[in-house]
Amino acid sequence: MPALTFDVPFVLGMMRLHENDAMHQAGKLADWIEARLEQGLHWFDHADIYGNGAGETLFGQALRARPALAKRLNVVTKAGIANDNPAPGSGKVKHYNASPAYLGRAIDEALARLGIAHIDHFLIHRPDPLMDAEATGRALDDAIAAGKIGAAGVSNHLPGQWRRLQNAMHQPLRTNQIELSIVHSTPLFDGSFDDLCADGHAPMAWSPLAGGKLLEGEVNQTLGRLAEEHASTPGALALAWLRSLPNRPAPVVGSVKPERIAAMLEGPDTLPRDDWYALLEAARGHCVA
Numbered sequence: 001m002p003a004l005t006f007d008v009p010f011v012l013g014m015m016r017l018h019e020n021d022a023m024h025q026a027g028k029l030a031d032w033i034e035a036r037l038e039q040g041l042h043w044f045d046h047a048d049i050y051g052n053g054a055g056e057t058l059f060g061q062a063l064r065a066r067p068a069l070a071k072r073l074n075v076v077t078k079a080g081i082a083n084d085n086p087a088p089g090s091g092k093v094k095h096y097n098a099s100p101a102y103l104g105r106a107i108d109e110a111l112a113r114l115g116i117a118h119i120d121h122f123l124i125h126r127p128d129p130l131m132d133a134e135a136t137g138r139a140l141d142d143a144i145a146a147g148k149i150g151a152a153g154v155s156n157h158l159p160g161q162w163r164r165l166q167n168a169m170h171q172p173l174r175t176n177q178i179e180l181s182i183v184h185s186t187p188l189f190d191g192s193f194d195d196l197c198a199d200g201h202a203p204m205a206w207s208p209l210a211g212g213k214l215l216e217g218e219v220n221q222t223l224g225r226l227a228e229e230h231a232s233t234p235g236a237l238a239l240a241w242l243r244s245l246p247n248r249p250a251p252v253v254g255s256v257k258p259e260r261i262a263a264m265l266e267g268p269d270t271l272p273r274d275d276w277y278a279l280l281e282a283a284r285g286h287c288v289a
Contacts, residue, residue: 005202006250009057009265010239011043012036012077013206013254017058018051020256027038027197030069037072039265045177045204045252048079048106053113060115070116076204077114077176079106080125087133098128100139107148110191121175122149127161137168144171151175154203166199173288177204180249182241183213183283197247205242208251222282226275227267232241235260236267241279244270 007154015166023029036042056077063070080103082110086092094119097103108123122143124136140152153175154162166173176196180187184207187193192207218226223234239251253264271279281287 005248006043006204008041008043008250009243009269010208010251010253011045012041012256012261013045013202014055014256015045015050015254017256021237023256024235026061026065028060029058030042030066032256032258033062033069034036034066035058035141036261037069039261041261042073043076043250044073044206045076045078045121046110047081048110049081049084049125050149053076053109054082056110056113060113064115073121074120075116076121076123076177077110078121078123078125079103079110079178080128090175096126096128096130098124098131098136100132100135103136104139107143110150112258118147118150120150121153122151122179123153123155123175124165125155127154127157131165133164138248140165140169148185153177153270155204155206159192160201161226162199162201172200174200174202175204175266176201177206177252179207180242181204181208181210181214182219182238182279183210183282185280193245201247203245203247203249204252205249206252208253209235209238218285219279222279226271226278230268232267233263235264237275237279239264240268240271242277246278 017023046059047054068210080096080098082097083092083094086094107119110119143149144152151174152171153173155177157176158207162173162176178187214220223237225233226237242249255261277288
């Protein structure tokens with residue numbers, strides 16, 4: 001199977017969209033979306049738990065306010081985490097749910113909130129040990145056949161977990177979203193990233209800046225030095241480090257601040273091998289064996 005890749009410098013993560021009061025105005029959010037499209041950024045990553053659906057709802061309101069935008073962008077959304085952060089005493093238990101009924105309802109609700117006819121990539125957010133792979137695989141195949149989703153994928157799944165589902169499906173799983181960064185490189189050395197590539201998945205890297213950890217210690221110093229050499233910014237180089245890998249992982253950047261987004265576009269597409277390993281060495285505290 002040919003590997004699928006995202007054709008953008010990075011994907012825009014919408015996990016904090018609902019926290020930005022200015023973005024609650026449909027016209028302002030539509031302006032923001034249009035500005036990102038003009039920068040060549042047309043993939044937007046959502047999930048039903050982001051603001052308990054508020055992120056998708058706000059995004060949908062912006063697209064309804066400016067319908068032409070929907071034809072220019074691509075949407076990823078995720079579902080499968082139920083009762084996220086339940087209120088104390090509610091009697092509800094947070095859990096994972098990859099059942100056909102839950103995912104089918106999640107797809108329909110996401111389409112309604114976003115106000116679009118088609119989700120480009122729909123991902124199961126976390127592996128569900130209770131999943132009936134045959135039933136879930138059939139439901140995802142049916143959603144693709146019905147035109148509700150363009151492709152199915154997974155998030156935070158290990159090879160055995162996604163292969164159990166893949167073996168029950170006719171359509172290929174095309175995307176896997178995993179935690180991956182300079183300071184979280186474990187998937188590159190435990191074989192899981194290689195399996196992902198071998199199975200033709202498009203890697204998506206969440207927390208590519210490691211929640212600010214890249215701006216500390218030796219990694220920060222090395223990023224600063226290399227940023228000067230490349231006339232770039234530390235954030236842009238951290239993303240180039242990821243894009244240098246096979247199958248070109250797409251970093252998922254959670255900021256909605258235009259200045260931060262612009263700064264992360266100021267850099268090379270990929271890194272020379274020596275620079276890539278210099279950053280790995282800085283993060284691990286030792287050179288490769």
